[in-house]
Amino acid sequence: xxxxxxxxxxxxxxxxxxxxxxxxxxxxxxxxxxxxxxxxxxxxxxxxxxxxxxxxxxxxxxxxxxxxxxxxxxxxxxxxxxxxxxxxxxxxxxxxxxxxxxxxxxxxxxxxxxxxxxxxxxxxxxxxxxxxxxxxxxxxxxxxxxxxxxxxxxxxx
Amino acid sequence: xxxxxxxxxxxxxxxxxxxxxxxxxxxxxxxxxxxxxxxxxxxxxxxxxxxxxxxxxxxxxxxxxxxxxxxxxxxxxxxxxxxxxxxxxxxxxxxxxxxxxxxxxxxxxxxxxxxxxxxxxxxxxxxxxxxxxxxxxxxxxxxxxxxxxxxxxxxxxxxxxxxxxxxxxxxxxxxxxxxxxxxxxxxxxxxxxxxxxxxxxxxxxxxxxxxxxxxxxxxxxxxxxxxxxxxxxxxxxxxxxxxxxxxxxxxxxxxxxxxxxxxxxxxxxxxxxxxxxxxxxxxxxxxxxxxxxxxxxxxxxxxxxxxxxxxxxxxxxxxxxxxxxxxxxxxxxxxxxxxxxxxxxxxxxxxxxxxxxxxxxxxxxxxxxxxxxxxxxxxxxxxxxxxxxxxxxxxxxxxxxxxxxxxxxxxxxxxxxxxxxxxxxxxxxxxxxxxxxxxxxxxxxxxxxxxxxxxxxxxxxxxxxxxxxxxxxxxxxxxxxxxxxxxxxxxxxxxxxxxxxxxxxxxxxxxxxxxxxxxxxxxxxxxxxxxxxxxxxxxxxxxxxxxxxxxxxxxxxxxxxxxxxxxxxxxxxxxxxxxxxxxxxxxxxxxxxxxxxxxxxxxxxxxxxxxxxxxxxxxxxxxxxxxxxxxxxxxxxxxxxxxxxxxxxxxxxxxxxxxxxxxxxxxxxxxxxxxxxxxxxxxxxxxxxxxxxxxxxxxxxxxxxxxxxxxxxxxxxxxxxxxxxxxxxxxxxxxxxxxxxxxxxxxxxxxx
Ligand code: FES
Ligand code: FES
Numbered sequence: 071x072x073x074x075x076x077x078x079x080x081x082x083x084x085x086x087x088x089x090x091x092x093x094x095x096x097x098x099x100x101x102x103x104x105x106x107x108x109x110x111x112x113x114x115x116x117x118x119x120x121x122x123x124x125x126x127x128x129x130x131x132x133x134x135x136x137x138x139x140x141x142x143x144x145x146x147x148x149x150x151x152x153x154x155x156x157x158x159x160x161x162x163x164x165x166x167x168x169x170x171x172x173x174x175x176x177x178x179x180x181x182x183x184x185x186x187x188x189x190x191x192x193x194x195x196x197x198x199x200x201x202x203x204x205x206x207x208x209x210x211x212x213x214x215x216x217x218x219x220x221x222x223x224x225x226x227x
Numbered sequence: 228x229x230x231x232x233x234x235x236x237x238x239x240x241x242x243x244x245x246x247x248x249x250x251x252x253x254x255x256x257x258x259x260x261x262x263x264x265x266x267x268x269x270x271x272x273x274x275x276x277x278x279x280x281x282x283x284x285x286x287x288x289x290x291x292x293x294x295x296x297x298x299x300x301x302x303x304x305x306x307x308x309x310x311x312x313x314x315x316x317x318x319x320x321x322x323x324x325x326x327x328x329x330x331x332x333x334x335x336x337x338x339x340x341x342x343x344x345x346x347x348x349x350x351x352x353x354x355x356x357x358x359x360x361x362x363x364x365x366x367x368x369x370x371x372x373x374x375x376x377x378x379x380x381x382x383x384x385x386x387x388x389x390x391x392x393x394x395x396x397x398x399x400x401x402x403x404x405x406x407x408x409x410x411x412x413x414x415x416x417x418x419x420x421x422x423x424x425x426x427x428x429x430x431x432x433x434x435x436x437x438x439x440x441x442x443x444x445x446x447x448x449x450x451x452x453x454x455x456x457x458x459x460x461x462x463x464x465x466x467x468x469x470x471x472x473x474x475x476x477x478x479x480x481x482x483x484x485x486x487x488x489x490x491x492x493x494x495x496x497x498x499x500x501x502x503x504x505x506x507x508x509x510x511x512x513x514x515x516x517x518x519x520x521x522x523x524x525x526x527x528x529x530x531x532x533x534x535x536x537x538x539x540x541x542x543x544x545x546x547x548x549x550x551x552x553x554x555x556x557x558x559x560x561x562x563x564x565x566x567x568x569x570x571x572x573x574x575x576x577x578x579x580x581x582x583x584x585x586x587x588x589x590x591x592x593x594x595x596x597x598x599x600x601x602x603x604x605x606x607x608x609x610x611x612x613x614x615x616x617x618x619x620x621x622x623x624x625x626x627x628x629x630x631x632x633x634x635x636x637x638x639x640x641x642x643x644x645x646x647x648x649x650x651x652x653x654x655x656x657x658x659x660x661x662x663x664x665x666x667x668x669x670x671x672x673x674x675x676x677x678x679x680x681x682x683x684x685x686x687x688x689x690x691x692x693x694x695x696x697x698x699x700x701x702x703x704x705x706x707x708x709x710x711x712x713x714x715x716x717x718x719x720x721x722x723x724x725x726x727x728x729x730x731x732x733x734x735x736x737x738x739x740x741x742x743x744x745x746x747x748x749x750x751x752x753x754x755x756x757x758x759x760x761x762x763x764x765x766x767x768x769x770x771x772x773x774x775x776x777x778x779x780x781x782x783x784x785x786x787x788x789x790x791x792x793x794x795x796x797x798x799x800x801x802x803x804x805x806x807x808x809x810x811x812x813x814x815x816x817x818x819x820x821x822x823x824x825x826x827x828x829x830x831x832x833x834x835x836x837x838x839x840x841x842x843x844x845x846x847x848x849x850x851x852x853x854x855x856x857x858x859x860x861x862x863x864x865x866x867x868x869x870x871x872x873x874x875x876x877x878x879x880x881x882x883x884x885x886x887x888x889x890x891x892x893x894x895x896x897x898x899x900x901x902x903x904x905x906x907x908x909x910x911x912x913x914x915x916x917x918x919x920x921x922x923x924x925x926x927x928x929x930x931x932x933x934x935x936x937x938x939x940x941x942x943x944x945x946x947x948x949x950x951x952x953x954x955x956x957x958x959x960x961x962x963x964x965x966x967x968x969x970x971x972x973x974x975x976x977x978x979x
Contacts, residue, residue, distance in 0.1 A: 089347065096346075105264035106257015108482070110432040111514040115897035118432055146257035155255065163251035166862045169705035169870060171254030172261060172433045172482025200905035204897065206430045206483050207705060208866055209873030210905040 077138045079104070080148025088135045094128075095119045097135035098145060106146040106175050110204065117203030120176040121145045127183035129202070146175035149182075157227055158182055158220035167216030169207035177203050181217045189225055193218070230757050232823065234919045234926045241717045242925060245862045248709040249728065250480075259480045262436030262452030263511045270438065271300050271342040273500050273510035274349035275493065276356050277520060278331030278338050281365035281586040281890025282378065285329055285358060288339055292355040298348035301504035302356070304339045305329070308499055311468045320555040322466050324589045325495045331360065332380065332554035333586050334891045335519025342500040342508045365586040365890040366395070369528045369551045370423075372583050380554055380584035395584040397556035402564050402637045403577035410543025410575025414534025416615050422604040424939070424957040426526040426551065426884040429593045430874070430902045433482020434517045439497035440507040441467075447474045447498055452481050454488040454702055455741030460733045466495045467502070474498075477732040478702050485874070486592030489741050492521045518895035522591020523884060525550040525559045529604040533611075539618050541627045544568055544636075546578040546604065550597060553589040556582050563597035566936075567605050568636035569675040570646055570828065572629045576636045586890055592743060594871060595676040595932035599878065599939050603957060606672035606940030611953065620671055620944070621659075624830075625650050628673075641826065645854025645918045646673060649830040652914055658832045658850045667836045667847065670944025674829045674936025678929035679744025680821035684737035685754035687715060687762050689813040693800030695719065697755060698731040700739025701747045704931075705870075706863035710748050711755050713859055714925070718759035720786030721799055737818050745929025748859055749920075750821035756924050762815030769809045770797045823922025824929055829853035831872065831937040835945040842965030844946055846876055850912040856920040856928030868934045869911040875938025877903040883958050 076085040079102065086101045098104045098121070107130055110116035114132040121130045122144040149156040158178050161167065168174045177200070184191055184199045191199065196214050205213060253259040290302040305328040312318040322328075327338045339356050343349040364378035371377055372395040385391045386399060411417060437451035447469065453459045453476070460476040463469075481488060497510040512521065527550050534543040546567050550560035560580030567578040578601075613623035628646045635641055653659060653671060663669060686698040697715050701707065708728040716723045740746070763783045770788030771778040780791040787796045806813050834848040851868040858864040881901045885893045894900045919926025939957055946964065947953045952971040956963055 099263075103266070104257070105260065108261065108433070109263065109511075110434065110482075111897050113514065113896045113898045116432055116514075146255075150256055155252065159255040162255045163247060166248075166706075166866060168251075168254055169863075169866055170431075170433070170481060170483045171250070171259055172431075172480075174254050175257050178255060197906040197908075202904075204432055204902060204904065206432050206485075206874070206902060207870045209869035209911050210908055211869050211911055212862075212866065214905065 073136060075136050075139050077140060078142045080144055090136060092135045093131055094133045094135045094138050095130035098130060104145050104147050108172055108175060110172065115204065117176040117180060118173055120179040120203065122179060122183065127180050146179060157223035161220030161223060162216045165212055165216040165219050167213045173203060173205040177205065177213055181220060185221045185224055189221060191221060230819070232753060232922055232924055234921045235924055239717060241713050241723055242859050243861065245860065246709055246713060246723050248706050249712060250703065250708055261433055261482050262479045265438045265450045265479065266509070267438060267440055267507035270507040270509050271344060271504055272346045272349050273340060273342045273497055273508045274353055275337045275496060276339040276353045277516070278327065278334065278336040279891065280331055280360055280362050281334050281367065282363040283331045283360040284363060285327060285331060285338060286361055287359040289357040290339060293341060293352040296348065296352050296355060298344040299341055299352045300506060301342040301500050302339065302352065303499050303503055307503060308466065308495065311465060318462065318465060321462060321491060324555060325492065333588050335516065335588060337496065337520065340496045340500055342504045367585050367587055367886040367890055369526050369549050369583050369585065372585050373549065380586055384556060384584065397552065397582040397584055400561040400564055400580045401577065404634065405575030407543050407545050407575045407577045411534045413536065413542045415537045416612065417532065417534045418608055418611050418615060419532045420608050420611065420955060422529045422531070422607065422955045424527045424600045424603060426523045426587065427878050427882040428518055428523040428900065429485040429487035431483030431485060431487055434512040434514060435493050435521055436511040437494050437497050438507060438509045439494065439501045441498055441502040443505060445469060445473055449474065449476045449494060449498065450479055451476060451494055452479050452488060454481065454484045454704065454743055456733050457700060457738050458741050459491055459494060462491050463495050463498055467498050475732055475734040478730055481702055481704055484704060485594045486596055486743060487522055489743050490522055490591045514897065515895045518900060519892050520588055522589055524593035524596060525552065525590050525600065527551065527600040529600065531604045531608045533608045535612050535616060537616065539616055539623055539626050541571060541573050543575040544573050548578060548601060549581040549583050551585045551587060551590065552582045553585055553587045555589045556584065557590055559590055559597045563601040565637035566598040566675055567601040570629060570673045571627045572633040573636065578636065594874065594935045598674065598676055598936045599875060602672060602674050602936045603939035603943060606937065607943050610944045621650055621654050624673060642921055643918055644826060644828060645916055646828040648916050648918060649828055649852045649854060652852045652916060653830045653832055656832060656850060658848060658912065661848070663834060664836065666839060666949055667834055668945045668947065668949025670833050670941045670948060672831055672937040672940035672944060674933050676745065676827050676933040676936060678749065678824035678827055679746040680750050680824040681740035681746060682738055683750040683754040683821050684739055684818045685751060685758045686736060687758040687815040689762055689799065689803045691803055691806060693725070693803040695721065695726045697726055697728045698736055699728065699751045699755065700731050700736045701742040701751045702730055704742060704747065705866060706860055707747045707751065710859040710863060711751055714752050714755045715759050718756055719763065719799060720784065745931040746824060749824050749923060749927050749929050752859065752925065752927055753821045753923060754817040754819055757817035757819060758815040760815070761817060762813060765813045765815065766799060766802050769802050769806065769813065772809055773797065773805065825856055825920030825922060827854055827928050827930065827933040829933045829937055831941040833941040833945045835942060835949055837946055837949040837964060839950065839968055842961035842968065844880055844959060844964060846909050846942065849909050851934055852914045852916065853930065853933055854916045854918045854928065855930045856923065857917055857926040858915050859927065861915060864915055864930050865913045867931045868913040871932065871934025872911050872938055873903055873908055875935045876908060876942065879939045879942040879957055879959060881958050881960060
């Protein structure tokens with residue numbers, strides 16, 4: 071039995087047939103082919119799958135696709151506008167906030183939620199906010215640096 | 228000149244600058260495609276059934292019901308993977324590890340697999356497969372496995388001769404020189420200590436994933452997250468009975484590997500499913516499968532004996548090192564034995580490595596494999612000795628450190644090396660003078676890694692617009708494309724932005740060994756230099772032709788061909804534009820066995836704070852000092868230093884495979900297997916030293932692995948300093964630290 075779920079994805083209306091138990095991340099990756107949202111675990115720990123639902127960061131592996139009905143969903147693919155990177159994307163690139171890059175989409179989506187609530191987070195606030203986003207490559211150093219720089223760029227934008 | 232790998236001490240214009248990586252935009256926008264991100268028309272979804280038992284005979288597998296389920300297109304067992312390996316040796320072990328052959332050797336061992344139209348159907352099919360197991364006694368602990376009467380993991384394994392009784396010790400190797408017992412006879416102080424480390428996983432965030440497609444003509448393609456597309460191609464082709472050229476392997480972007488993606492796990496299964504179903508098959512491991520069935524590193528148990536004279540000279544050293552190999556024999560104890568004493572100049576030295584078989588997953592490489600555990604035991608004992616002699620631990624290390632000309636305990640004589648400079652840098656570092664707070668302690672430790680070179684091939688093409696395409700066969704695990712582009716631009720004398728580095732598939736470039744042993748920038752860097760010089764030869768020939776002079780009279784400088792004695796020059800771009808009419812495409816090629824990877828040393832400083840009530844430990848300050856030979860891109864070198872230290876901190880304090888009495892892994896997920904999160908870690912300070920490797924034109928040494936070697940010991944030394952008790956068991960989790968504190972209090976308390 072499938073159900074049709076409709077929502078706005080990166081500014082576009084989409085409808086997709088899913089099983090009632092299909093996760094949002096499965097719908098995004100397997101059905102809508104937005105593979106920038108990654109899957110790193112089965113227990114909602116790693117944060118590689120973070121997207122925005124109605125403006126807040128959500129682990130898309132911990133939400134059913136049907137729960138997104140009518141919502142505004144933004145994935146990493148929806149950030150760059152008019153061929154220009156979002157300042158937070160630019161900051162990750164410029165400050166080497168990634169090594170393998172697998173955690174990066176989730177990190178950026180998560181960081182944006184932090185900055186929307188706290189436009190000028192300090193290092194400690196960033197480090198605690200990121201507890202739900204695992205990175206195995208960087209030791210987080212440059213991620214923290216990138217988020218600070220990204221927040222700064224967003225403030226002055 | 229073209230292929231001379233000697234260090235020349237040239238002045239660099241680009242190498243050493245912090246340029247932006249070419250793949251950065253793809254990775255911050257979600258365009259980069261990793262292992263699970265590819266799809267093919269008509270693709271099926273694969274899934275694997277795994278043994279719930281640590282050790283069992285498989286009497287029968289009934290797949291009939293699963294085969295009949297609507298949507299199931301193939302079900303395979305080991306019967307679908309006939310043996311093309313000759314029935315023994317490493318490749319046979321790989322085959323049996325990928326799919327159990329009549330016996331399950333660990334919890335999580337694959338026993339059957341299905342391919343179905345969707346994931347849901349595949350999952351349901353797995354439930355319909357009936358496996359008849361006869362459960363056997365198992366062993367998962369290194370020390371128990373070598374006791375007489377322990378369950379035997381591999382009845383075919385005999386350490387000595389064919390007539391000996393089977394044992395769990397698959398091999399014993401000894402390294403060292405001098406007369407160890409005589410050395411101990413000369414010692415004023417002897418310290419003996421035993422250590423234990425638990426098994427940890429590489430923990431790359433991207434699970435193993437691939438897309439396999441085998442056609443009816445027997446030709447195949449594999450898209451896969453891997454550190455070694457050529458090795459994967461060779462193994463998979465052999466295991467499936469294909470010719471190597473019939474299989475094309477393309478490496479996806481790789482979401483971390485750290486050694487864990489130098490071994491095949493699901494890939495032969497995906498290919499076998501595809502062959503049987505005659506459709507492409509996508510196979511992705513869950514995180515639980517990654518933990519249960521893809522390679523963790525060894526658990527170890529190590530005894531160390533160290534003897535020194537009163538004046539602070541080590542006169543004898545000995546180590547017995549038992550490394551768990553999982554269910555199949557490997558070389559992990561041997562590598563540990565080779566690395567153990569490499570930092571020191573010791574007259575009488577020995578290390579013995581034991582390969583111990585366990586009912587655990589087949590052990591895989593993990594960043595400087597085997598060296599961190601060896602360093603934990605050795606460097607803890609070295610600090611204990613310094614304390615016993617009343618010497619400063621850094622001075623004591625300096626006094627005994629290996630230098631140029633020292634004969635290493637594992638055989639070779641060192642060229643110029645960095646251990647003394649890293650220790651000198653530690654001594655001068657402000658971190659060493661910073662005041663410690665209450666319940667805080669400081670530790671120092673050294674680390675060593677061999678570094679690899681190996682077979683390497685690169686192609687460099689000059690396009691007609693004067694831009695350059697570089698193809699390499701090592702993968703980009705953390706900025707290699709930037710480093711290699713910098714090197715090509717440096718050689719050719721053109722801007723960095725005009726080089727585009729591409730990771731080639733196995734059909735497009737000659738063989739490249741695995742991207743391991745910190746060899747990526749060292750060996751592909753060398754091949755890139757040679758390929759660029761080969762292209763420059765061509766460019767000079769074309770310029771000479773244009774001028775009608777002998778090529779001998781044309782030199783190459785700053786991106787230009789220059790005619791001798793005349794004020795004439797042609798830029799690379801001008802030559803490239805004219806190339807269709809001067810002899811056709813211009814390209815450079817290089818194939819080398821990159822020998823002479825310079826060994827690498829690091830010294831780390833660590834401050835911790837221990838809560839004496841809970842046993843909880845927090846790293847409050849951390850400094851890495853390491854020799855890079857030449858840092859091609861300093862940001863990525865620092866990134867490697869920090870990343871390795873972070874993994875070491877997790878290993879030292881938290882990470883641990885926990886097996887139950889039933890032999891099942893109890894924590895196969897990030898919830899209970901806790902890797903460091905951002906708030907667990909301090910600022911990790913780095914200092915790059917550059918002691919050129921004489922065997923590389925730019926002086927490059929590998930940098931990726933050594934940073935994970937000292938942390939276990941540095942942290943143990945710091946915790947012991949803070950808590951006043953010597954920690955001998957890693958991870959130093961709160962219960963272990965608390966127990967050690969309590970035991971030492973009880974010992975110190977007056978009796979009665
Ligand atoms: S995939 Fe790991 S938290 Fe969602
Ligand atoms: S950059 Fe690799 S997991 Fe974060």
